[in-house]
Amino acid sequence: MMNDWNTVELGELAAVYDGPHATPKLTTSGPIFLGIDTLQNGRLALDNTRHVSDEDFKTWTRRVTPQPGDLVFSYETRLGEAALIPERLTCCLGRRMGLLRPKPDRVDSHFLLYRYLSPDFQTFLRSRTIHGATVDRLPLKQFPSFPITLPDLDEQRRIAAPLMQLDDKIELNRRMIGTLEAMAQAIFRDWFVDFGPVRRKMEGTTEPVAVLGGVTGDPTLAAELAGFFPAHLEQEGEPAGWTWGTAENLIEFNPSIPLKKGTIAPYLEMAALPTTGPTADAAVERQFGSGMRFANGDALLARITPCLENGKACFVDSLPEGAVGWGSTEFFVLRAKPPCPPPMGYLLCRDPDFQTLAVQSMTGTSGRQRAQLDMLRAWPLAIPPDTVLRAFGTFVEPLFAKITAAAAENRTLAEARDYLLPRLMSGEIRVTAAPGGTDESRGDGRQHSWRSESDIHGQAPPMA
Numbered sequence: 001m002m003n004d005w006n007t008v009e010l011g012e013l014a015a016v017y018d019g020p021h022a023t024p025k026l027t028t029s030g031p032i033f034l035g036i037d038t039l040q041n042g043r044l045a046l047d048n049t050r051h052v053s054d055e056d057f058k059t060w061t062r063r064v065t066p067q068p069g070d071l072v073f074s075y076e077t078r079l080g081e082a083a084l085i086p087e088r089l090t091c092c093l094g095r096r097m098g099l100l101r102p103k104p105d106r107v108d109s110h111f112l113l114y115r116y117l118s119p120d121f122q123t124f125l126r127s128r129t130i131h132g133a134t135v136d137r138l139p140l141k142q143f144p145s146f147p148i149t150l151p152d153l154d155e156q157r158r159i160a161a162p163l164m165q166l167d168d169k170i171e172l173n174r175r176m177i178g179t180l181e182a183m184a185q186a187i188f189r190d191w192f193v194d195f196g197p198v199r200r201k202m203e204g205t206t207e208p209v210a211v212l213g214g215v216t217g218d219p220t221l222a223a224e225l226a227g228f229f230p231a232h233l234e235q236e237g238e239p240a241g242w243t244w245g246t247a248e249n250l251i252e253f254n255p256s257i258p259l260k261k262g263t264i265a266p267y268l269e270m271a272a273l274p275t276t277g278p279t280a281d282a283a284v285e286r287q288f289g290s291g292m293r294f295a296n297g298d299a300l301l302a303r304i305t306p307c308l309e310n311g312k313a314c315f316v317d318s319l320p321e322g323a324v325g326w327g328s329t330e331f332f333v334l335r336a337k338p339p340c341p342p343p344m345g346y347l348l349c350r351d352p353d354f355q356t357l358a359v360q361s362m363t364g365t366s367g368r369q370r371a372q373l374d375m376l377r378a379w380p381l382a383i384p385p386d387t388v389l390r391a392f393g394t395f396v397e398p399l400f401a402k403i404t405a406a407a408a409e410n411r412t413l414a415e416a417r418d419y420l421l422p423r424l425m426s427g428e429i430r431v432t433a434a435p436g437g438t439d440e441s442r443g444d445g446r447q448h449s450w451r452s453e454s455d456i457h458g459q460a461p462p463m464a
Contacts, residue, residue: 005151005427011144013107014071014100017064018140019093024056031057032091034066036074039081041414042117043171044072044089047178047276048311052092060092064099069109071100071116076137080125082116084109098140111156114163115148118425158431159424166417173406173413174277180403181278181350184396188347191392192381197229198239228387238382245383247354251345252335253377257293259324264288266319268327270307273300278315278346278400279407283325292331293324297342299334300327301349301358303371309359315346317404318411332373339386341393343400354379 010016026033030051038044052060066072066085073082076096085091093099102109115121124146129136150156190196230240238244247253259265266283273280280300294300296319302312307330319325334345348354354376361375423429 003427005149007147007149009144010100010146010148012103013148013150014102014112016140016143017093017099017101019063019095019097019099020060021095023095024052024060026050027053030054032089033060033094034072034091034097035094036076036078036081036096039072039074039078039083042083042113042167044083044086045276046089057090057092064093064101066091066093066099067101069102069104071102071109071113073098073100073116075140077135079129079136079138080117080122082113084113096137098143100143106153107150108153108156108160110160110164111150114160114421115150115425117421119422120425121148155431162431163417163420163424166413166420170410170413170417173410177277177279177403177406180399180406184343184399185347185350187392187395188344189351191388192384193351193353195233195237195239195382197226198231198233201226201229201231202233225391228385228391239384242382242384245381246377247348247379247381248377249383250337250340250381250389251348252337253373254292254333255298255335257295257324259288259293259326261289262287266323266325267291268300268314268325270302270312270328270330272327273302273307273312273314275311278313278317278403279410280314280316280318282411283319288326291326291329292333293326294331294333295319295324295335296321297335299345299349301332301334302330303332303358303373304330305362305367305369308362308371311355313346313349315343315400315403317400318408330370332371332376339389339393341389341397343396344389344392347396 024033028051030053032046033050033052034044035050038046038049066089068085068087068089070085071082072085072093074080074096075098100112102112125138128138128142128146130139151159230242232240234240234242236244264285265288267286267288268280268283271281272283292300294316296316298316300314300316302308302310316325334349336342336344357379358371358376361372362369363372364370420429424431
């Protein structure tokens with residue numbers, strides 16, 4: 001167990017810094033501004049970053065300039081969230097953000113992060129939380145005196161290693177999901193908004209469907225698909241043979257799905273929807289009362305402020321086969337009409353022009369404004385022949401199948417990490433160095449083996 005671990009004050013292991021107590025003018029480029037919204041599940045979410053000018057960066061780093069291995073955390077709202085600063089990130093702290101700079105001869109930075117996120121330290125933080133009239137906060141000045149229990153430095157590194165491996169794989173999958181989605185969005189925009197295949201034909205390019213050639217690496221297939229597109233645009237701007245219509249021609253909005261009241265079914269709350277990317281948090285089982293119903297292949301789009309402006313949307317792909325899910329009444333549900341491939345509804349939700357229309361359609365009192373469904377249904381679209389829609393599906397459906405598989409793997413990896421974390425931090429599971437081996441993940445010349453209290457009694461712990 002933890003009998004051989006020492007309890008020390010946090011200030012003995014790391015220097016504590018406070019961020020600025022104001023917000024600079026944000027820009028579209030320059031050093032990254034770390035707001036508390038960038039802290040997500042033990043990592044920095046930098047998909048939708050904000051920036052500051054070089055001049056403001058000097059002002060906002062007078063107290064401290066974050067460097068690799070520093071631990072940043074929130075001490076107001078979103079309490080308990082923390083992440084490490086990675087290599088090659090130029091950034092400054094935002095309001096309500098603190099920073100711990102580990103002393104490398106006393107504590108491993110990754111171990112410190114996992115210790116910070118461990119259930120017992122989170123419980124301690126809650127016990128020190130000051131509940132205010134508007135926000136809860138942690139007393140930053142008291143941080144150096146907070147007690148923290150830890151083993152020697154070598155064991156810290158051994159404990160952190162398997163958790164790092166899981167988190168590294170989760171991050172790799174997350175980046176792959178982002179790349180796959182970007183490819184699908186590029187094809188959607190190229191085909192149905194910019195009419196790129198037609199314009200390239202008009203220009204006489206040898207690769208009339210260039211974006212497809214880049215995705216498939218198959219010029220024969222690209223040339224075959226080029227035959228589905230006309231060689232000119234009509235006077236109103238649509239490809240020849242296409243007709244102007246609306247989003248409702250391709251998408252069913254808020255489809256009617258039966259679900260008996262009182263049924264236990266997968267539930268997604270608004271907080272489960274991401275602001276970027278297609279993957280929502282795992283659904284939880286809850287008794288159906290009233291709310292929007294949906295199925296795999298549907299897209300969900302927040303309709304209320306500020307969730308819509310923040311980009312909350314998702315592609316539903318993790319429900320049990322044949323299941324009906326349900327969620328907030330503040331969702332719009334978008335379902336692609338055949339022969340449109342199922343991801344069409346989600347790609348429409350993420351299209352910047354469609355997002356702008358949704359935000360501009362909002363009406364209602366301040367703080368309770370909602371997008372208007374009739375405006376979204378009426379969004380103008382050039383409607384292609386079915387052959388084009390089916391061809392579109394041959395590209396985006398495999399991309400989304402890979403996204404679904406990677407997201408499912410990440411949920412399994414996260415379950416394994418969440419199982420291990422409290423047990424490693426309590427000493428229930430011990431990581432020992434096996435002689436003669438190597439640990440490639442850390443390069444420290446050790447091979448790790450497991451030993452747990454369950455092992456002692458002849459039973460292996462259940463692994464996610």
